[in-house]
Amino acid sequence: xxxxxxxxxxxxxxxxxxxxxxxxxxxxxxxxxxxxxxxxxxxxxxxxxxxxxxxxxxxxxxxxxxxxxxxxxxxxxxxxxxxxxxxxxxxxxxxxxxxxxxxxxxxxxxxxxxxxxxxxxxxxxxxxxxxxxxxxxxxxxxxxxxxxxxxxxxxxxxxxxxxxxxxxxxxxxxxxxxxxxxxxxxxxxxxxxxxxxxxxxxxxxxxxxxxxxxxxxxxxxxxxxxxxxxxxxxxxxxxxxxxxxxxxxxxxxxxxxxxxxxx
Amino acid sequence: xxxxxxxxxxxxxxxxxxxxxxxxxxxxxxxxxxxxxxxxxxxxxxxxxxxxxxxxxxxxxxxxxxxxxxxxxxxxxxxxxxxxxxxxxxxxxxxxxxxxxxxxxxxxxxxxxxxxxxxxxxxxxxxxxxxxxxxxxxxxxxxxxxxxxxxxxxxxxxxxxxxxxxxxxxxxxxxxxxxxxxxxxxxxxxxxxxxxxxxxxxxxxxxxxxxxxxxxxxxxxxxxxxxxxxx
Numbered sequence: 001x002x003x004x005x006x007x008x009x010x011x012x013x014x015x016x017x018x019x020x021x022x023x024x025x026x027x028x029x030x031x032x033x034x035x036x037x038x039x040x041x042x043x044x045x046x047x048x049x050x051x052x053x054x055x056x057x058x059x060x061x062x063x064x065x066x067x068x069x070x071x072x073x074x075x076x077x078x079x080x081x082x083x084x085x086x087x088x089x090x091x092x093x094x095x096x097x098x099x100x101x102x103x104x105x106x107x108x109x110x111x112x113x114x115x116x117x118x119x120x121x122x123x124x125x126x127x128x129x130x131x132x133x134x135x136x137x138x139x140x141x142x143x144x145x146x147x148x149x150x151x152x153x154x155x156x157x158x159x160x161x162x163x164x165x166x167x168x169x170x171x172x173x174x175x176x177x178x179x180x181x182x183x184x185x186x187x188x189x190x191x192x193x194x195x196x197x198x199x200x201x202x203x204x205x206x207x208x209x210x211x212x213x214x215x216x217x218x219x220x221x222x223x224x225x226x227x228x229x230x231x232x233x234x235x236x237x238x239x240x241x242x243x244x245x246x247x248x249x250x251x252x253x254x255x256x257x258x259x260x261x262x263x
Numbered sequence: 264x265x266x267x268x269x270x271x272x273x274x275x276x277x278x279x280x281x282x283x284x285x286x287x288x289x290x291x292x293x294x295x296x297x298x299x300x301x302x303x304x305x306x307x308x309x310x311x312x313x314x315x316x317x318x319x320x321x322x323x324x325x326x327x328x329x330x331x332x333x334x335x336x337x338x339x340x341x342x343x344x345x346x347x348x349x350x351x352x353x354x355x356x357x358x359x360x361x362x363x364x365x366x367x368x369x370x371x372x373x374x375x376x377x378x379x380x381x382x383x384x385x386x387x388x389x390x391x392x393x394x395x396x397x398x399x400x401x402x403x404x405x406x407x408x409x410x411x412x413x414x415x416x417x418x419x420x421x422x423x424x425x426x427x428x429x430x431x432x433x434x435x436x437x438x439x440x441x442x443x444x445x446x447x448x449x450x451x452x453x454x455x456x457x458x459x460x461x462x463x464x465x466x467x468x469x470x471x472x473x474x475x476x477x478x479x480x481x482x483x484x485x486x487x488x489x490x491x492x493x494x
Contacts, residue, residue, distance in 0.1 A: 123367045123376075130353050130364055137351035139335040140313055140344070142369030142419055 011185040012051070012067035015074050016044040016157040017178035020164020025091040025174055030211065033096060037104070037165045044161025045154045052150035068182065075180035092193045096169040112159045113204075119152070128152060174224060194236050196243025206246055264327050266291045266313070266423055266454050272321035274307055281307040284321070294449050294458045296469035305350055305458045309425050313345045314338045325423065325452045344421035346412045348458075349426045354401035358392065360385050361400050361411055362418045369419025379418075386414045391445060406437040413444065423454045430461040442468050448458070 023040035031039070055066050096104075119125050130138040131145050151155050166173055187210075188203070195206020213232070217225040240247050265288040274282045282304040289295050297305045312323055314335045319421055322331045344365075353361050362383035366374050374382075387393045390410040395403060400411060409429055416424060426445065430438045444465050449455050459465040469493040 126356070126360055126364055127368060129356060133353045133355055134351045136315055136335070137347060137353075138364075140315070140339055141365045141415060142336045142339040142367075143364070144334070144336045144368075 009064050009189060010067045010153070010180070011064055011189065012048075012070050012157070012179055013160045013188055014182055014184035015067070015071045016048060016160035017167070017184050018071070018074060018078070018163035018176075019044050019047060019176055020161035020166075021168040021171075021179035022091075022164075024165040024168035025093050025179075028074075028093050033169070035106075037108075037162050040165035041158040041162040042236050043166075045158040048154035048157030049150060052153040053146070056146060056149045056153065068185070071103070071145070071180050071182050071185060075176050078176040078180065078237070091174055093168045093172055093174060095172040098170070101166055101170045105163065108159060108166065115155065115159075119155075124148065124152070134208075190233060192243075194243055196240075196245030196247075202243050202245040209244065265289055266326055267456075268324045269312075270322050270324075272308070272311055272323060273319045274304075274311055274316060275319055282311065282318075287455055291422075291454055292449065292452065293454060294469045295447060295454075296465040297456060297458045298460070298462070298465060306427055309345060309427055309456075309458065311344055313425060315434045317349070336368070339421075340371050342371075342420070342422040342424070343425070344369065344416035344419045345425035346409070346416055346427055346429065348431070350405065350408045350412055352403075352408045352411050352415070354399070354493060356400055358387070358395050358398050358400050358403070358411060361415050362386055365415045365418030371420075383414075383418060386417055389417070389447070390414045391440065396419055406441075407434050409433070409441070411446070413448075417448070417453075421453060424448060426457040426459075428458055428460065430459055430464050438464055473482055 020037075020040035020043075023043050024036050027036050027039060051070060055063065058066055127138065127143045127148055130141065130143060131149065135145055164179070168179075171178065188207075191206040191210045193206070194204040194210050195204065196202030214229065217228055219228070221228060236243075242249070267287070267289040269285060269287045272282055272285045272287075273280065285304075285308065287308075288425075297304055297308070305348070307316065311318050314330070314333055314337075314448065317332055320409070322329055324330065325338070325341060325343060330341065330343075333341075359380065363376075363379045366379035366382055384393070384396065387396055390413055392403075392407060392410050392414065395407060395411075400408065403411060413424075413426070413429070429445070430441050433441060438461055445455055445457065446468055455471070
């Protein structure tokens with residue numbers, strides 16, 4: 001939602017995911033689950049607003065590095081806090097049965113897709129797209145680029161926070177290393193590149209096939225699966241710059257021929 | 264009251280004074296030409312007026328209001344629009360969306376989607392691109408992309424339009440059409456300041472021209488050396 005149109009690649013999802021996980025861990029015993037999820041989203045939103053306002057001036061690789069750093073920063077902050085203030089590093093989260101987890105995740109996913117769809121087809125989406133191409137030109141057309149980037153960043157963080165809170169109930173035991181796992185940041189980026197960033201459904205297609213591939217390889221080739229997976233990713237990035245969706249569109253164009261040729 | 268005034272405007276890049284203690288003013292309804300060699304600070308001056316850069320010292324007033332240090336989007340909403348030396352249209356968007364963007368965000372007042380689209384269609388006609396309404400911006404020729412950029416800037420309903428080398432890279436016919444367009448923009452009550460290297464263009468349409476020399480000697484007073492150059 002944020003990275004697609006603007007071209008800003010964020011490795012911060014894990015940070016907000018972790019915030020969600022910890023919100024669930026701290027408040028899970030005192031508050032009902034829906035309240036915890038909402039709160040996790042709200043905390044992530046506020047944190048992202050703050051972080052975004054401070055850092056969205058950064059561009060390109062600097063922004064990527066910062067967001068990656070944010071995950072580590074929060075990880076070590078929580079680690080320090082738990083060790084010096086609470087005295088333990090792990091926490092237990094009240095568990096919920098799998099069906100509930102499934103439907104909650106589905107609901108968050110649906111809400112996310114709806115929000116993303118509406119943003120993309122609104123004035124805001126148009127502005128985000130313009131930022132992605134010529135940020136300064138967008139500003140000179142009256143787009144408040146900093147505010148817009150920050151808000152979109154925060155909205156997408158909200159969903160990561162909510163998802164974190166739900167996942168925490170499934171894990172039941174968490175510690176900072178589990179909650180703030182950088183892999184959670186890398187996976188969505190890889191999935192999105194794999195599926196294609198240009199279209200809204202690109203990352204979904206990417207995620208679905210990616211996950212299936214992951215499971216398939218791990219059961220078939222338990223020893224070499226990471227190696228094979230790596231090769232597939234390299235090939236995908238080299239030869240499918242627009243991802244699976246882009247590849248499918250290209251093929252479709254070739255099949256349907258001149259009818260859809262560019263004019 | 265002049266529509267645009269600058270006093271002692273200065274900008275340094277490292278040790279280099281790109282624009283040094285420049286005063287200028289532009290009157291409503293004129294076409295002002297900015298000429299001078301590369302590196303004289305013409306584009307830097309545009310960047311300072313449109314707030315892409317903040318001046319080190321000096322003040323810039325638009326319609327009597329101090330706009331020094333405001334954000335670019337604020338200045339755009341106040342009524343200053345610009346184009347870029349290297350044409351910056353949004354190639355991933357349609358021609359119409361390129362214009363609608365300015366209508367939505369660049370104005371002081373709110374506009375409905377339907378109105379914005381209708382006005383964008385009119386603007387396309389105004390700049391002579393009505394045939395390209397449904398096209399993608401990336402498929403336009405350079406001359407047409409420049410027209411589209413102007414249309415997008417006009418969509419913000421500016422009172423002052425800054426055109427940075429609009430004629431560069433165009434052939435003779437295209438230059439003639441661009442000149443005619445600039446005149447029509449002025450006739451609609453918009454003040455135009457244009458940076459231009461195509462002397463024929465600037466000599467025939469500009470009310471007055473200012474010659475910019477290299478940084479240190481930047482002439483004071485937006486010098487009104489009408490149709491005169493010195494090297």
